[in-house]
Amino acid sequence: MMKSILRYLTFFPANLVFVLLAYLLSPVLAALSLATGPKLPGFLRWFSTTDADLDGGITQNLMGYKAGLKGWRLWWQRTCWICRNPAHGWQSEVLGMPAAGSVIVRQVVSDTPKNQWYVMEAARGVRFFCWKRDQPLFGGYYLKIWLGWVNKSYDGRNHHYAFQIGPKRRK
Template sequence: MTASIFRYLAYLPANLAFVLLSFLLSPALAAMSLLTGPRLPGILQWFSTLDADLDGGIGQGVKGYRADLTGCRLWWQRTCWICRNPAHGWQSELLGMPAAGSIIVRQVISDTPKNQWYVMETAKGVRFFCWKRDQPLFGGFYLKLWFGWVNKPYDGRNHHYAFQVGPKRRS
């Protein structure tokens, strides 16, 4: 388990660089998508999610994402989607752990506050972890904390690297 913590920390600078690059490039990538369609071409898709295109918020029912937008409003919505899910493709393809044959070795879940801990193992016996916590704040807000590798392979191939800290509002 110690090895996965060191691997996680070693990947952290690259992850932060990819996320920052996603934020910086998001307006240009969204503009390109107006010409090429909602899925970015080739490895540029790595700046967004692999399991959804740039209109993913619509299909996933994310509040505020609309299907009837065009022009500048569509560009802005896609820019926001990239910023909401920065570098997920990089986090999956380059920094992720393979999902095929991976198993959950240990799982601990509590509800107050919502706290999840997973220890997983790849088919080759490499262990990795996921820790998620929703820390209540005030007024229906909470602090969403995710570290390690996400326990579900959203793209079906890899558990993507997760470093997420941010306020969220309960729906």
């Protein structure tokens, strides 16, 4: 398990650079997408999600994402999508762990507060982890924390590297 934590910490600086780049480049990438369509070309897909294009908020029925937008509104919506999911392609394609043949070898889940711990093993025997926690705050808000590699493979190919810490509102 210590190797998994060391691997995670080793990847952290590169991940941080790509996440910051995603935030900084999001207006330019969204503008490019107005000419190329909702899928970014080539390696620029590292700045988008692997399981959805830049209009993923619409297909996933997320509040605030609307179909049929054009021009500035579409640009803004795609900019927001990139910022909502910064560098997911990078986190999956480059830093991710292969999903094929991977298994969960340990799982601990509690509901109060919501806390999840997974230890997984790739087909080649490499172990990796995922820790998710919803830490209650106040006024219907909680702090969402995801560290490790996501226990589900969203694209069917990789468990993407996760570093998410941020406030969320309960529905």
